[in-house]
Amino acid sequence: MPMISNAPLIVLFPLAGFLLIGLLGWKYRNELVIGIVGSGVIFLSFATAVGVLFEMASLPEEARRSTVQLFPWIGTFTGTSGSLGVSVGYQFDQLSILMTLIVTGVGFLIHVYSIGYMHGDKGYWRFFTYLNLFIFAMLNLVLADNFVLMFFGWEGVGLCSYLLIGFWYEKTFTGDAAKKAFIVNRIGDFGFLLGMFLIMRTFDSLSFTSVMSSASVMPTGTPVMFWIALLLFVGATGKSAQIPLFVWLPDAMAGPTPVSALIHAATMVTAGVYMVARCAPLYALAPDVLMIVAIVGAATAVFAATIGLVQNDIKKVLAYSTISQLGYMFLAMGVAAFSAGIFHVMTHAFFKALLFLGSGAVIHGMHDEQDIQKMGGLKKYLPVTYATFVVGAIAIAGIPPFAGFFSKDEILWNAFSSELGSPVLWTVGALGAVLTAFYMSRLVILTFHGKERFDHHHVHPHEAPKTMTVPLVVLAGLSFVGGWLGVPASWGLGNVVEDWLNPVFEPARHKLMLAEHESHAAEFTLMTISVVLAASGIYAAWRWYVQHTDVPDRIAGKFARTYRILLNKYYVDEAYDAVVVRPTQTASDKFLWKGVDVIIIDGAVNGTAKVIAIAAQTVRRVQTGVAQSYAMVIVAGIVAVIAALLFI
């Protein structure tokens, strides 16, 4: 198998790019060379992955999975059976290769876009260094054949996220946002770590192959599986910005926009979804946790969407939209619609990368303005950006035949029809869909339509250069046709994505004893309802922001309290600060350090020293240096000893 044996190159190309640019870039600051090397290595990865995909497709279904071991990594090396031993090894299967294609494909487009977007920035080389490092880490996360290497990628992408959010480090808020992202992610990683330990304790292994095959013969619903699944999910809520750990993602918008597109929309934030999908056989043993996953996902989908309704920063709207869409993906996972969730990961990568890059083009064209209240009427200045942005908006709103429709609808259908689903989950998901259609339309209208609300003296909107618009057009094309890979079975066409992924998820679904539902009538009905809902969301936005532009202000005035709560994102940040951050700091400072350390322990130490010093001062007087008095003491001592021996 020639392609598979070269498959680790997929991971090594970005590493090479990282090392090349990182070690030489600061010296030879040639933007063109750096841009070409940086994007080129990603393209090579993508091309290799395509080769692997074709080879895989040519094989019979059961022979498509393979692993490649490189070298031993962490272990005890004591030769004891059952002790830890993990390698750097990669696993190529239908799921990991699909994810690899998304990461390298969308990643490549965003690299190309960055050539234009970052032009003239003095940290140009640094940017591409971090970006290549990110792809390297992300591919480790995706392709790892064991939990520990996945964790390496997991934390590695977190580091890149930290570095890139804080890319413009001279600003105050970027440092805050970067630190917050890293620390909140670490809270999730704490869960991931404990989950891994529990897996090791239960299965005596951390390699996917052996854990998953051991899991296939385990009983369902045991407490240990509950905890394993739950702890891993805690990790996922951190990385994929779900309730309660979503708070870092909106702030992460402080980074350059290509970063928001690549890391905080298309790839990294979907890592949690990927991890749950990867561990589907484990989740199949913990139906209770699947229910939690579904509820958290659905709740996050609506919660974030409501915040998205009132935000005025173009990137913040998209950030909350991302959190919301990630919620849909978890909803899919929770009802064991794993393929549907991964399908949404894919379509979301297309249209959300498109929307972010589009917003980047707007920000670029508006001289770093991000407030949509100071935009309006931009469609004539940025025609390509406008057209592609609209495609992305329609796709996310769920209008057929755009990509988002197919993936979102499959999730909603499963949320309704799956034995793990319920009408409640469908209703919540459908409500989120209306909100999504509304806030996206609002965003498009306020940015591109209506009166020009910017200062014409200072701002001269202009279309972005080719390196930026070409990726937009490509992504717009994908956002249009991408969904056709997953046409519902009820339409009588093949669902390519589901068929492709089926062998990966079949064991888990089998374990859950999920039957296929063939009620086409019900599916069509729900599909129609959700399209109508999406359309009404768009219509409402059009009514309120184009026709009766006074309505939004009237509503905001009437429901002032609700509006303020939404505008301030439910005060979650403030609550965390008051309940967790500040008490911990105060207790550590006032009680632990200045209390326990300084007063109690050092007080005891210094006190003892003082007592000894005083005692020594007193006893010192005995040493008079007069031989006679020493003799006296000696005699007294002898007498005392003899007396003691005689009388006691």
Add this chain to the structure above:
Amino acid sequence: MEPTASMTSSILSWTIFLPLAGVVVLAAMKNAQVRSVKIVGCTASVVTFAVSLFLWFGYDAAAGGFQFVERVAWISSLNISYHVGIDGLSLLLILLTTVLTPLALIGTWNSITNRVRDYTIMILVLEVAMVGVFAALDLFLFYVFWEAMLIPMVFIIGMWGGQDRVYAAVKFFLYTLVGSLLMLVAILALGYAASQMPGGQFTTNLLDLYAVGPRLASSIQLWMFLAFALSFAIKVPVFPLHTWLPDAHVQAPTAGSVLLAGVLLKMGTFGFMRYCLPLFPEAALRAMPYVATLAVISIVYGALVAMVQTDIKKLVAYSSVSHLGFVMLGIFSMTEEGMQGAMIQMVNHGLSTGALFLLVGMVYDRTHTRTIDDYGGLAKVMPVFAAAFLFISLSSIGLPGLNGFVGEFLVLLGAFRSTALHSTAYAAIAATGVILSAVYMLWMYQRVMLGPTRESGKYGGNYVFDIGRREIGVLVAIAVLVVWIGVYPASLLTKSAGTARNLIHMMDQMQRGQMPRYAESPIELLPGTAR
């Protein structure tokens, strides 16, 4: 743990005493010959490092056990001998010492300006004592090296330290001395116990005592264990015996801090593995939940207190308390993962924290302030320095791919899987250290390095400039090791595997009651105490 006589050359003794050659040369020089003095000091430590590489490449990991063993009668009447040898654990720590000493000297080339010759002598004497501690296979010899280490360190802090150096030096001295005196009593008692064995005689030979200690009656074992453990716990330091550390670190000159954190603290954890566990396994098992609890407290407490420090050096000092807590937890998890993790974590902490102190020293040399609030936006004026600082910080907070992760992961996994600890709570609470370390390091990093640059361009009243080639060279050397251990820890873990396996094997035997005991007539060490 039988010594293998595969290597009989005296390469180990050369490693221990080579720095003394430098001391002899220096003794003939004057303090004023600053440059020559530094060159001699560096040469001596670099040559020592080169010689120690023979140990690294010569140690046969497959054979395991003690190698490079040398034994020369010393005080024959008491069976005390000059007896040295190394296993995987000592090998790692000796290499750590011989790597860090030259790096500390080169990294602080211009930091010391007064009595440079005396200072260099102290550092070299310290190196002899440190390597000696790790190599000794005779308890008396060990004790001599242990105490000998104290003297140069007290002078380094007390003479070349900061404003409160005398208080810090005395505190360090007293803390350590209290512990080591009890240890001396226990050493003598153990030697005496050997003489009470059938056909036995007084000895301080560790390998002989390995057969004596485990056979002692429980109560005796416990007292001896405690005497050793107190001494080691102070050195680690374990909460609540840690308060000498922040003072000593803050007051010590940079090279002193580097060696103090990098090597000296490991003597405590090393002592637990070399002495406390194999000599008194039963007592160690009894003490296990208590020591593990203190280790977990050290991890969380050290991290929380580090978080609120206003002085960079103090922050790093408290972070050491936290990191060494991981080592202790690993040892007292009594699992192979835990032991291996503890050993590699010792090396990792030595490199990372050593490098952190070097970095703090570098910026202090420029600004003469260590107060976090005096900084801000330093990354703009010192970009290379900022990058290096971030890299080492990431190593310190255990980012996978760098060295720190390997140790922390193994330790936590070991503690979590440990059947002897009876609870996963130790590991679960300890794992919060993973979050807290990110909090205190990144918060400090942000306040010092990021944000707007000072308008005046002055820090602590000084204009600053980025680090130069000498400083970069030292940091690159450490960075290479950091990546190497992070990516391919097998090169270290295979060396220490034998030590871990032996200790666990022994503990297992102990737990299963298979340890050969004189159950019918427990040794009456002191009449009336052994029941």
